[in-house]
Amino acid sequence: MHFQLAWRNIWRNPKRTVVIMTAIIIGVWSMIFLGALMRGISDGMVRNGIATLTGHIQVHHKGYRNDPVVENSMIDPEVVKTAMERVLPAGAQWASRVRVNAVANNARHTAGVTFVGIDPAREARISFIGKAVTEGRYLRDDDKYGIVAGKALVDKFETKLGRKIIMMSQDTDREIASRAFRIVGIFEAEMQSTEKQFIFVTKTAAQHMLKLENGISEISIILPDQEGVKQVADNLRAAVPSADYEVQTWRELLPLITAYLAIYDGFMYIWFIVVFIAMGFGIVNTTLMAVFERIREFGLFKALGMKPRWIIKEVLAESFFILLIGTAIGNVLSFLSVFALSGNGIDLSALASGLEFAGMSRIIYPAIYSHDVIVANLVVFILGLLVSVYPAVKAARFTPVEALTHT
Amino acid sequence: MNIVECADVKKTYQQGKIVVTALGGVSLSIEKGGFVALAGPSGSGKTTMLNIIGGLDSADSGRVTVNGSTLGKMNQSELASLRLHNIGFVFQAYNLIPVLSALENVEFVMLLQGVPPAERRERAKNILDDVGLEDTYNRRPAEMSGGQQQRVAVARAIVSDPAIVLADEPTANLDSKTGQGLLEMMKEMNEKKKVTFIFSTHDKMVMDYARRLVLIRDGLVAGDEIR
Numbered sequence: 001m002h003f004q005l006a007w008r009n010i011w012r013n014p015k016r017t018v019v020i021m022t023a024i025i026i027g028v029w030s031m032i033f034l035g036a037l038m039r040g041i042s043d044g045m046v047r048n049g050i051a052t053l054t055g056h057i058q059v060h061h062k063g064y065r066n067d068p069v070v071e072n073s074m075i076d077p078e079v080v081k082t083a084m085e086r087v088l089p090a091g092a093q094w095a096s097r098v099r100v101n102a103v104a105n106n107a108r109h110t111a112g113v114t115f116v117g118i119d120p121a122r123e124a125r126i127s128f129i130g131k132a133v134t135e136g137r138y139l140r141d142d143d144k145y146g147i148v149a150g151k152a153l154v155d156k157f158e159t160k161l162g163r164k165i166i167m168m169s170q171d172t173d174r175e176i177a178s179r180a181f182r183i184v185g186i187f188e189a190e191m192q193s194t195e196k197q198f199i200f201v202t203k204t205a206a207q208h209m210l211k212l213e214n215g216i217s218e219i220s221i222i223l224p225d226q227e228g229v230k231q232v233a234d235n236l237r238a239a240v241p242s243a244d245y246e247v248q249t250w251r252e253l254l255p256l257i258t259a260y261l262a263i264y265d266g267f268m269y270i271w272f273i274v275v276f277i278a279m280g281f282g283i284v285n286t287t288l289m290a291v292f293e294r295i296r297e298f299g300l301f302k303a304l305g306m307k308p309r310w311i312i313k314e315v316l317a318e319s320f321f322i323l324l325i326g327t328a329i330g331n332v333l334s335f336l337s338v339f340a341l342s343g344n345g346i347d348l349s350a351l352a353s354g355l356e357f358a359g360m361s362r363i364i365y366p367a368i369y370s371h372d373v374i375v376a377n378l379v380v381f382i383l384g385l386l387v388s389v390y391p392a393v394k395a396a397r398f399t400p401v402e403a404l405t406h407t
Numbered sequence: 408m409n410i411v412e413c414a415d416v417k418k419t420y421q422q423g424k425i426v427v428t429a430l431g432g433v434s435l436s437i438e439k440g441g442f443v444a445l446a447g448p449s450g451s452g453k454t455t456m457l458n459i460i461g462g463l464d465s466a467d468s469g470r471v472t473v474n475g476s477t478l479g480k481m482n483q484s485e486l487a488s489l490r491l492h493n494i495g496f497v498f499q500a501y502n503l504i505p506v507l508s509a510l511e512n513v514e515f516v517m518l519l520q521g522v523p524p525a526e527r528r529e530r531a532k533n534i535l536d537d538v539g540l541e542d543t544y545n546r547r548p549a550e551m552s553g554g555q556q557q558r559v560a561v562a563r564a565i566v567s568d569p570a571i572v573l574a575d576e577p578t579a580n581l582d583s584k585t586g587q588g589l590l591e592m593m594k595e596m597n598e599k600k601k602v603t604f605i606f607s608t609h610d611k612m613v614m615d616y617a618r619r620l621v622l623i624r625d626g627l628v629a630g631d632e633i634r
Contacts, residue, residue, distance in 0.1 A: 008506035229408075299504045303463055303492020304516055304563075307484050400463040404498070 002310075013290070015367045020286040021326045024380065027279040028330025031272050031376035036366035037346075042264045044361035048190050049254045053097070053116065053198070056219035056229045058253055060246050064217060067192070070100050070172055073271035074245070075080050080219055083239035085370040087232065091224035095122035098206035099217040102169035104149075104199055107333045109157045113199045117168055117206020126222040129187060129200060136161045136185035143202050147166065147181035150195025151188045161186060166202040179209045190361055279380065280387045287319055287391040297350065298395045299403025308396035314387060315392035323384040328378055338366045410570055410603050411437040411460055416469035418455055418626075429455040430627035432469070437605060437619075439570070444606045452626040453607040454575055459474035460605065461494050462486040462539050462572045474570045491519055495564030495602075497574035501556040503548040510534060510544040511557045518566050534562045538592055547568045554585035561589065565596050571603045590616045 010017050050056060059080050064072040073244040074080065074250055077096055084094060098117030103110060107351040124130025129148070130138065139146055147165055154160065161190055164180045189195050207213060229249050237247040251258045291298070301311055386400035418430040429452045437443050445453040458464035459471055462478050471478045474493045481489065488495075495516075510531050517527035517615045535541060538558040548556050557577060564572045574593070578586030594616060597604050606613050614620055622630035 004511075005504070005506065011485060054456075082471050173414075235624065296502065297504065300504070303461070303502075304491060305487050305489075305519055307487045310519070401458055404463070404502070 001258060002314060003317055004389065006314060007321055009290070009294075010318050010321050013197075013293075016286055016289065017322060020282050021322055021329070023279055024323060024326025024384070025283045025330040025333065027275045028327050028376060028380055029134060029334045029337070031275055031332035031380070032272065032331065032368070032373055033366070035181055035268050035372045035376065036334070036338050036368045037364060038264050038268055038373065039367040039369055040225075040345075042261050043367045044364060045093070045257050045260060046250075046254075047259045048361055050222075050250050052189070052191075052194055053127050053129075053220065054253050055094075055126055056223045056250050057221040057233050058248055059219040059221075059236070060217070060242065060248075062244055062246055065246060065248070068099070068101065068217070070087045070210050070212065071174075073098070073172075073212055073217050075213075075215045077216050077219065080240055080245060083236060084219070084221070085208055086214075087235045087239050088221065088226065089228065089232065092221060092232075093125045094219055094221040095119055095126050096203065096219045097215040098210065098212060098215070099121070100169050100206075100210065102167050102199075104153070104157075105168070106157050106159055106164065106168050111153065111156065111196070112199050113167055115154070115206065116200050117203040118200055119203050119326075127219055127310050128189060128194075129198075132187035132189055133185040134188045136183065137371070138185055139200060141202060141204075143184065144205055144208075145179075145181050146184035146205075148185040148187055148200040149183055150198060151186050152192045152195035153199065154183065154186050156196065159183065165199070167201075167209070169189075170208070173211060177209050177211070179201070179205075181205075198282075210286040260335055269375070272376055276379050276383055280383060283319065283322075283384055284387050284390060286322075287315065287388050290318065291315060291391045291395045294395075295403045298398050299400045299405075302398070303404065311396040312389070312392040314358055314381055315395050317389055319385060319388035319392075323381055327380050331373070331377065331381075335368070338368050341366050408437040408439050409436040409472055410441075411605070412470075412472040413460070414470045415455075416466045416471060418452075418457060418459065418464070418467050420612070428626050430459070430466070433623070433626070433628055434469075435604065435621060435628060435631075440597070441603045441619055442594060442601055442604045442617055443619045443621060444608050444614050445621050445623055446583075446608055446614050446617075447623040447629070448609060451623045453623045455626075457486070457573050457575055457605065457607045460571075462497060471564055473484045489518070490507065492567075493570045495567070495569040495572040497557070497560045497564050497572060499576040499579045501548070501553070503556055503558050503559055505548050505565075508545045508547055509540060509551065509555075509562075512548070512559055513563045513566050516563055518565055522567075530566055531562075534566045535559070538562045538595075552585075553580055554582075554589065557581060557585075557589055558592065561593060561596070565600065565602055568600065569602065571605060574604060574606045576608055576610070577606065578608070578613055583612065586610070586612060 005274045061072050061074045100115050102113055102115035104113045120141060133148060138141060139148055149165060161183050164182055166178055166180050168176055168178040233247050234250045268275060298311055342365065344366040347363050413435045414431055414435045416430050420427045420429055433456060445456055447453045451632060458465050460473060476489055484514060504515060507515065513531040513535060514527045517530065521591060535544060540555060540558055543555055578589060581589065590613060593604055596602055608614065619632050620632045
């Protein structure tokens with residue numbers, strides 16, 4: 001009957017109960033839905049970062065990261081490949097690349113780019129480029145002079161499929177190496193900067209141009225499970241000679257995104273607290289009003305022999321019901337909102353240049369993390385009950401005579 | 408055997424800057440099974456006396472013993488327990504719980520006592536039948552007349568077989584016919600269940616029904632008449 005009493009009491013003033021429940025519903029909805037949007041943004045950033053030639057783990061020759069020149073290439077990558085065969089879990093994919101800074105030019109324009117020599121089949125399994133070609137075709141293993149360039153670069157160079165681009169870079173003899181390539185494919189990427197930055201040829205063509213023989217710049221690895229990245233990287237680090245090779249995870253390779261993730265986490269919990277503080281005042285105010293309206297009743301409860309702690313429980317039970325209904329509806333609404341956007345996402349193409357600056361995707365797909373949902377619900381529920389303790393204790397402290405004579 | 412013993416009980420209230428003496432040293436013993444009226448004009452101290460006997464208020468000095476327990480030595484929780492198991496209350500303003508039905512209001516005290524649901528429902532129904540409210544089990548207080556509400560309050564007070572029922576001006580809000588019916592019912596309960604009834608009143612009809620009339624004036628016992 002305690003719960004029955006609490007349930008009926010909250011509906012004694014339906015308007016007030018509905019108002020505070022609405023505040024809780026909006027609060028919970030905003031916590032979960034906006035949290036999902038933020039997670040969607042950060043997931044998009046990570047996904048883009050990983051797909052844009054980073055992978056989960058990369059292996060380089062020692063010093064390449066600080067000075068990515070051709071002299072810091074891995075001359076004998078077999079050592080790493082043997083170690084990977086031992087360490088990588090089933091389902092892991094990898095690809096080796098030649099990757100150097102270069103100058104691209106045609107008759108009209110010149111631009112600094114990242115010249116990437118890839119193994120077309122392997123690369124297609126681990127990075128965006130396999131599915132990014134929108135005009136022409138993707139590279140083939142026997143493409144000695146074929147090149148795939150980004151749409152933004154092609155537009156900037158005022159060129160098109162079938163035209164030539166001259167690539168220049170420093171070879172292993174420290175001489176300027178140059179070679180003409182013909183555009184066989186044009187790719188589009190999430191970000192225009194990617195389209196302007198990367199230009200792809202086959203690994204063999206790049207090695208030939210730079211006189212690298214079998215040398216490569218990096219090996220990029222994609223794991224079947226992102227959770228195990230650190231462990232696999234540690235194992236791989238232990239399996240290759242540390243004097244010659246560096247093994248790094250995407251978190252180390254993309255420090256800006258890693259910092260963003262930490263900021264997003266902190267911001268989200270600050271957001272939870274801000275929402276709760278606004279909501280908490282409402283809960284305290286409503287509960288206090290409900291208590292002061294019923295002072296005589298609490299006096300009666302005491303006169304009938306109800307102990308102070310039972311009165312506290314009674315008031316908390318009322319808050320419990322309001323919080324339960326509010327959080328339940330808030331959860332359902334936030335899940336529905338996320339579900340409604342899960343197909344097409346939120347298209348922010350109009351703001352593309354600004355988003356690109358922040359490393360964000362053009363389309364945001366909200367992502368619900370169970371951990372965030374649990375934290376949001378716990379914050380509302382536990383703190384909601386905690387702030388209700390004050391009015392509950394107030395109710396328990398009325399002396400019976402004071403309360404019964406209250407008018 | 409005395410169920411209530413008060414010895415030199417004093418109580419003062421602060422009203423602004425003025426100290427008002429409500430009880431100036433009352434000594435009183437009430438026998439078990441009594442049907443006693445504390446009578447006197449408004450402000451005489453009879454309600455204060457009743458509140459102190461019921462443990463709702465505390466005396467400044469003196470000694471109050473109820474059913475063998477000395478109230479001055481008890482904390483709030485022990486007093487609550489004493490009220491729960493030994494004392495029933497009937498108030499002038501009925502004081503029923505508005506969101507509960509008549510049956511649930513009567514059950515409420517037994518709920519606090521931990522009586523199993525089936526038993527408390529059975530006992531609540533029986534007592535409501537005894538006070539003539541067999542048709543009002545599911546009515547809430549707002550759907551009942553003043554007389555019916557006061558009968559529910561009496562049923563609630565006696566359902567758990569307390570040693571004492573303290574009734575503060577129980578007929579004050581009732582018409583004389585309803586008030587008389589209520590008194591008849593309480594007298595019957597007193598005789599049938601041997602529950603001690605102590606009233607505070609200035610209603611002559613209640614005084615006429617009482618087997619003992621204690622007159623209180625200016626915070627002191629001014630007369631004590633056994634009929």
